């Protein structure tokens with residue numbers, strides 16, 4: 617192999633390595649999260665998956681799954697405040713300072729989510745598809761409304 621060829625190969629390897637370091641894929645964006653920030657991100661991810669499973673279950677009329685996943689959301693709502701100790705919004709957290717500056721409002725937003733998740737369980741118990749769809753919509757609204765106020769975009 618010629619010297620020039622070797623140099624080119626080495627250069628390519630360096631460029632490829634440098635590229636691999638920049639801009640990680642979105643799914644890995646919070647890989648650097650540690651401790652309580654990582655724990656609550658995982659919890660939120662799980663709640664998003666539960667929400668997707670509920671949506672699918674609603675479209676095939678699977679009430680048992682709606683109930684089980686709504687239960688998971690209720691238990692997450694009950695413990696969510698413990699996952700936001702003071703001074704826990706270090707990078708890469710998307711939590712806004714308003715959480716701690718307006719703690720009562722934040723608790724209120726958790727409460728709305730708790731109520732909406734309980735209402736979804738009640739609707740599932742009634743086995744009324746319309747009630748379930750309505751309650752599901754309200755529950756997802758409670759996610760979004762907290763994000764608007766307390767999560768960075």
Ligand code: HEC
Nearest residue numbers: 657660661663664709710711725726729758759762766767
């Ligand atoms: C009371 C407020 C509140 C409610 C209710 C809430 N969230 Fe969040 N959510 C947050 C905050 C704050 C963060 C940012 C956490 C962080 O980055 O430290 C977040 C982050 C997330 C994330 C990103 C997690 C990650 O890996 O970075 C997802 C996904 C998410 N929430 C989904 C949901 C879903 C789905 C619901 C409803 C079922 C919901 N959230 C309800 C406040 C809330």
